[in-house]
Amino acid sequence: MSDLDELCLLFDSELEKVEDGRALDDLRVRFLGKKGLLTQKFKELGALSPADKPARGAELNRVKERLQEALAQRQQALEAGRLSQPTLDLTLPGRRPRLGRRHPLAQVEARVRSIFRSMGFVVETGPEVETAYYNFTALNTPEWHPARDEADTFYLDAERLLRTETSPVQIRVLERGRLPVRMIAPGRVYRKDKPDPSHFPVFHQVEGLYVDHGVTFADLKGTLLAFYRSLFGEETAIRFRPHFFPFTEPSAEVDVTCFLCQGEGCRVCKQSGWLEMGGSGMVDPNVLSGVGIDPEEWSGYAFGLGIERIAMLWYGVDDIRLFWENDLRFLKQF
Numbered sequence: 001m002s003d004l005d006e007l008c009l010l011f012d013s014e015l016e017k018v019e020d021g022r023a024l025d026d027l028r029v030r031f032l033g034k035k036g037l038l039t040q041k042f043k044e045l046g047a048l049s050p051a052d053k054p055a056r057g058a059e060l061n062r063v064k065e066r067l068q069e070a071l072a073q074r075q076q077a078l079e080a081g082r083l084s085q086p087t088l089d090l091t092l093p094g095r096r097p098r099l100g101r102r103h104p105l106a107q108v109e110a111r112v113r114s115i116f117r118s119m120g121f122v123v124e125t126g127p128e129v130e131t132a133y134y135n136f137t138a139l140n141t142p143e144w145h146p147a148r149d150e151a152d153t154f155y156l157d158a159e160r161l162l163r164t165e166t167s168p169v170q171i172r173v174l175e176r177g178r179l180p181v182r183m184i185a186p187g188r189v190y191r192k193d194k195p196d197p198s199h200f201p202v203f204h205q206v207e208g209l210y211v212d213h214g215v216t217f218a219d220l221k222g223t224l225l226a227f228y229r230s231l232f233g234e235e236t237a238i239r240f241r242p243h244f245f246p247f248t249e250p251s252a253e254v255d256v257t258c259f260l261c262q263g264e265g266c267r268v269c270k271q272s273g274w275l276e277m278g279g280s281g282m283v284d285p286n287v288l289s290g291v292g293i294d295p296e297e298w299s300g301y302a303f304g305l306g307i308e309r310i311a312m313l314w315y316g317v318d319d320i321r322l323f324w325e326n327d328l329r330f331l332k333q334f
Ligand code: DAH
Pocket: 164, 165, 166, 167, 207, 208, 245, 247, 248, 278, 279, 280, 281, 282, 301, 302, 303, 304, 305
């Protein structure tokens, strides 16, 4: 038996054992790779006499072709076998994909947006990094006002800060000088509050602003009443308590009848029958003239509502921090 016959025998017996693509590759390398058994024989050709070389060379080439063909056949057989094997059992019940869902605060905000949109309000946005001018000065909030204090406000430098309310969007929209304006501005606001069940240093508000000829407090009442009835149900009533905000005059806080007990008094409204929802008022003439609008010709109302407040009451969530922890066990409930 020649050395090449032996090599072929060895190859054939090894090929028998090959069960997968990886073993087939190993076999290919072992015989035909750079240092393969057959390759080695080719290398030895150089040492032969010119007379012997051609015959040996032709023989080596024949063997090489034979091995390559056998490898290719085996590969085809392996692939065919793999395809015919059932790797996917179509009779098994499917795995349900885990669906995400909107965050409860996003759901509430979407509802608020859609109610105001249906009443003709457009949605505006403004930057969360604001200047002291937009956040305070233009909103008639004087230098000495405690809201400007570093103890309450995240300042980035002397002039820039994280907005403490959505009210600066009022100024940015009014500045454009296109009246009338009927807009809401939902978004995040920041305050240096220590986290506790009802405080978190970031939360959401929805600002509202309507400026036109002859807007009155009655328009404000009618709009907010329609809004809260749409949100909490047709039996809902609202009341206004006199208050102070630098950018509205007169100003009022808005309460709605507790939607849980319909005003009877319960745990949610702390037996008062009323829930505090936000601030509102008639846009202060100083704010209008500050952006070049004549307060003799135009008037307006504004309001600011807390989204977390609505969401907590609506869903019965008793700790605001839950909205920010992103615990799936919490989020999955909405
Ligand atoms: N910006 C006020 C706050 O964060 C809420 C507010 C009150 C907004 C009265 C208004 C308003 O537009 O008219 O406490």
